[in-house]
Amino acid sequence: MSLADQSPAAVLVFQTLLQHGPLSRAEIGRRTGLSPGAVTKAATPLIADGWITEAGRPSVERTTGRPATLIAVRAARARFAGVKVTGDELIGVLADLTAQPLASRRAPLGSRDVGTVVLAIGRLVDELREAAGLVESDAIHGIGVTIAGDVDGRTGHVQYSPFLDWRRVPLAQLVESGTGVPTVIENDVRALTVAEQWFGAGAGLSSFALVTVGAGIGAGLSVGGRVISGAHGVAGEVGHLPVGAIDRTCTCGNTGCVEAVASTHAITEQARQATGDPELTMAEAVRLAHAGDPAVRAVFTHAGHTLGLALASVANLIGPERIVISGEGVASYDLFADQIRQTFADHAFGAAADCDLVVRPLPFEEWARGGAAVAAQRVFAPVKQATAPFRPADPYGSVHA
Amino acid sequence: MSLADQSPAAVLVFQTLLQHGPLSRAEIGRRTGLSPGAVTKAATPLIADGWITEAGRPSVERTTGRPATLIAVRAARARFAGVKVTGDELIGVLADLTAQPLASRRAPLGSRDVGTVVLAIGRLVDELREAAGLVESDAIHGIGVTIAGDVDGRTGHVQYSPFLDWRRVPLAQLVESGTGVPTVIENDVRALTVAEQWFGAGAGLSSFALVTVGAGIGAGLSVGGRVISGAHGVAGEVGHLPVGAIDRTCTCGNTGCVEAVASTHAITEQARQATGDPELTMAEAVRLAHAGDPAVRAVFTHAGHTLGLALASVANLIGPERIVISGEGVASYDLFADQIRQTFADHAFGAAADCDLVVRPLPFEEWARGGAAVAAQRVFAPVKQATAPFRPADPYGSVHA
Numbered sequence: 001m002s003l004a005d006q007s008p009a010a011v012l013v014f015q016t017l018l019q020h021g022p023l024s025r026a027e028i029g030r031r032t033g034l035s036p037g038a039v040t041k042a043a044t045p046l047i048a049d050g051w052i053t054e055a056g057r058p059s060v061e062r063t064t065g066r067p068a069t070l071i072a073v074r075a076a077r078a079r080f081a082g083v084k085v086t087g088d089e090l091i092g093v094l095a096d097l098t099a100q101p102l103a104s105r106r107a108p109l110g111s112r113d114v115g116t117v118v119l120a121i122g123r124l125v126d127e128l129r130e131a132a133g134l135v136e137s138d139a140i141h142g143i144g145v146t147i148a149g150d151v152d153g154r155t156g157h158v159q160y161s162p163f164l165d166w167r168r169v170p171l172a173q174l175v176e177s178g179t180g181v182p183t184v185i186e187n188d189v190r191a192l193t194v195a196e197q198w199f200g201a202g203a204g205l206s207s208f209a210l211v212t213v214g215a216g217i218g219a220g221l222s223v224g225g226r227v228i229s230g231a232h233g234v235a236g237e238v239g240h241l242p243v244g245a246i247d248r249t250c251t252c253g254n255t256g257c258v259e260a261v262a263s264t265h266a267i268t269e270q271a272r273q274a275t276g277d278p279e280l281t282m283a284e285a286v287r288l289a290h291a292g293d294p295a296v297r298a299v300f301t302h303a304g305h306t307l308g309l310a311l312a313s314v315a316n317l318i319g320p321e322r323i324v325i326s327g328e329g330v331a332s333y334d335l336f337a338d339q340i341r342q343t344f345a346d347h348a349f350g351a352a353a354d355c356d357l358v359v360r361p362l363p364f365e366e367w368a369r370g371g372a373a374v375a376a377q378r379v380f381a382p383v384k385q386a387t388a389p390f391r392p393a394d395p396y397g398s399v400h401a
Numbered sequence: 402m403s404l405a406d407q408s409p410a411a412v413l414v415f416q417t418l419l420q421h422g423p424l425s426r427a428e429i430g431r432r433t434g435l436s437p438g439a440v441t442k443a444a445t446p447l448i449a450d451g452w453i454t455e456a457g458r459p460s461v462e463r464t465t466g467r468p469a470t471l472i473a474v475r476a477a478r479a480r481f482a483g484v485k486v487t488g489d490e491l492i493g494v495l496a497d498l499t500a501q502p503l504a505s506r507r508a509p510l511g512s513r514d515v516g517t518v519v520l521a522i523g524r525l526v527d528e529l530r531e532a533a534g535l536v537e538s539d540a541i542h543g544i545g546v547t548i549a550g551d552v553d554g555r556t557g558h559v560q561y562s563p564f565l566d567w568r569r570v571p572l573a574q575l576v577e578s579g580t581g582v583p584t585v586i587e588n589d590v591r592a593l594t595v596a597e598q599w600f601g602a603g604a605g606l607s608s609f610a611l612v613t614v615g616a617g618i619g620a621g622l623s624v625g626g627r628v629i630s631g632a633h634g635v636a637g638e639v640g641h642l643p644v645g646a647i648d649r650t651c652t653c654g655n656t657g658c659v660e661a662v663a664s665t666h667a668i669t670e671q672a673r674q675a676t677g678d679p680e681l682t683m684a685e686a687v688r689l690a691h692a693g694d695p696a697v698r699a700v701f702t703h704a705g706h707t708l709g710l711a712l713a714s715v716a717n718l719i720g721p722e723r724i725v726i727s728g729e730g731v732a733s734y735d736l737f738a739d740q741i742r743q744t745f746a747d748h749a750f751g752a753a754a755d756c757d758l759v760v761r762p763l764p765f766e767e768w769a770r771g772g773a774a775v776a777a778q779r780v781f782a783p784v785k786q787a788t789a790p791f792r793p794a795d796p797y798g799s800v801h802a
Contacts, residue, residue, distance in 0.1 A: 008434055033409055150751060160751075207632050221718065223624055230720020231608050234753035237717040242644055242710045242748045254748060256710075309643045309657075316638040317622065317718055319631020347643045347655060350551060350561075352635035 193220025304336025308343025594621025705737025709744025
């Protein structure tokens with residue numbers, strides 16, 4: 001039986017166990033608000049169908065009464081593949097129901113042609129099956145493909161991918177047809193934010209932002225346990241906040257964008273101007289800056305200032321508990337870290353400056369795992385939800401952001 | 402019996418009726434996911450205690466079966482007073498359980514002394530009672546006081562009010578002691594956003610922002626039915642987004658803040674510089690701009706450009722369905738409307754530009770009503786909630802922002 005066919009109480013019990021790990025029935029009741037009888041009633045079909053299992057006794061002995069049995073999610077009950085697509089490579093991870101990785105593989109992309117990429121995704125999933133030692137009868141329950149750009153998870157279409165130069169590609173459907181496995185797609189930064197919220201630097205936080213700095217600059221914003229996706233599909237576009245210098249034009253056509261100053265490409269371009277060397281690479285710019293070249297250092301400092309303004313904007317608007325900074329750009333983070341922190345401290349308003357700034361290098365395998373997490377969530381957060389019940393905006397409840 | 406003592410199902414039924422108006426039992430079941438038996442079980446104590454009532458038959462006849470009885474919230478079951486405190490005036494509204502106004506009154510403030518203001522709030526609540534024709538036995542169930550600045554609703558302290566020059570004032574406790582009525586306090590813009598979400602321009606939207614332009618520039622952000630309040634108490638600080646010109650210093654000490662360019666005070670100051678008249682008032686600046694004075698017009702255009710950048714920042718980060726623009730500043734909105742819309746369209750990223758911009762003059766009585774709404778929500782959204790259940794970040798669910 002699919003989880004989607006279980007009762008709302010059963011789904012709630014399952015979600016609670018997934019988030020908190022093994023719990024006693026009494027603890028499940030406390031956390032869900034369900035009565036002991038309702039917990040038992042909800043758990044019974046989940047146990048019968050193998051979604052959860054009795055996992056033994058807690059290690060801390062209680063002083064009175066018999067020790068309570070713990071209940072836990074059965075991680076092996078389902079498997080999900082996550083694939084991140086970049087301009088020249090696929091990165092794949094096979095994960096269990098709790099998004100723990102079972103295997104990972106990479107595959108170069110010979111071409112950015114849609115058909116080639118779809119076939120390569122199918123092959124990569126087969127390789128992941130083999131690497132994890134799965135047999136013919138071991139099903140993969142879902143595939144989550146993540147990709148930079150404007151990705152509409154609802155329709156399964158990549159509306160626009162700048163790195164692949166794709167427009168309106170029905171990628172979810174194509175991968176699903178090719179593999180026979182239910183497939184979802186998601187913007188790569190948003191999928192990484194889902195993963196960080198579930199089992200990374202955002203776990204247990206009422207709100208956090210994940211800002212990625214690299215070829216592009218993006219962000220996922222998690223508020224009250226949900227990653228904001230925007231009423232019109234756009235959200236977290238930190239790279240296009242108009243806080244930058246207006247003397248540089250962004251790839252989007254505007255001036256003033258953060259991305260036009262602080263992306264890897266923008267830094268390389270500015271370092272070329274600063275040195276007069278039109279062939280300078282990012283790696284060389286980093287080396288020059290480390291060696292103390294003042295003109296190149298100034299480029300990084302300026303990028304750091306602009307990123308600091310962007311992070312302060314996020315803090316002043318959303319007030320997250322933490323901002324996690326990741327992406328390829330953090331490899332040279334030491335070159336602009338001081339300026340980011342200084343500018344952030346200057347421009348964060350009042351207590352917004354208490355927001356925790358954390359740098360976290362996340363390999364592309366973690367991004368791929370985000371795809372697996374998004375696919376897994378389809379199992380326990382069915383798409384066809386009822387309208388969300390009215391939750392009055394209680395400003396003092398557990399969700400502060 | 403307090404609503405807080407009702408079962409979770411009863412509270413859910415009540416909230417659903419409050420949001421949607423009269424519904425049949427079947428419709429309540431559909432919207433809450435409760436079984437018909439559970440709806441009846443939940444409704445019975447609510448009817449017995451007068452929170453809801455059977456309200457007659459729907460006007461549209463069903464073609465088969467007998468028409469269903471509608472159930473509705475009993476608006477008269479409870480009353481709440483909302484008071485907005487400004488630097489020189491109190492604005493009060495008495496409202497019923499559905500936040501419909503029963504009476505409104507204003508009272509000038511002779512002094513900004515805490516004791517004086519607390520006494521004046523008590524007197525204003527008495528006047529509201531009288532104006533609404535309440536008798537001795539008619540209880541007021543809660544008071545919501547709203548005030549600009551850093552207001553900590555959890556502790557009931559005004560941490561900092563720039564207009565009153567208050568710091569760390571335990572206002573909720575003082576008003577509650579003086580009146581004998583349970584009192585909550587909230588930041589005024591956030592309270593207005595709660596009101597707009599409940600029965601104003603934000604009703605039924607998955608997300609919206611309310612931006613107020615006047616003596617200060619602030620915003621309330623509603624995402625997924627909740628008004629964001631920030632992990633550290635700061636959120637929606639649109640006035641301190643660093644998108645403005647760096648040649649003006651903000652009251653917060655920074656340069657680049659929106660408020661330093663586009664607040665009423667900032668516009669007046671810039672118009673004085675532009676005209677060389679150190680005594681020029683805002684009203685005169687508006688008159689000169691309407692008369693076509695190019696230097697003063699340029700001040701408004703520049704303010705509009707900066708506001709447009711701020712709104713684009715909100716749209717790019719949050720992606721709200723709608724941005725509502727309000728505050729005293731909208732009285733002269735025609736002077737910068739074109740520039741706001743132009744700059745917003747230029748800098749909103751992709752589909753974020755589809756965000757609806759709406760101008761909505763809201764008198765201070767609506768702000769006071771926000772206080773009543775916040776007080777009312779305490780009744781049906783008890784403060785001591787259990788930890789919010791894990792809601793996996795389903796990016797495709799009903800909450801898009």
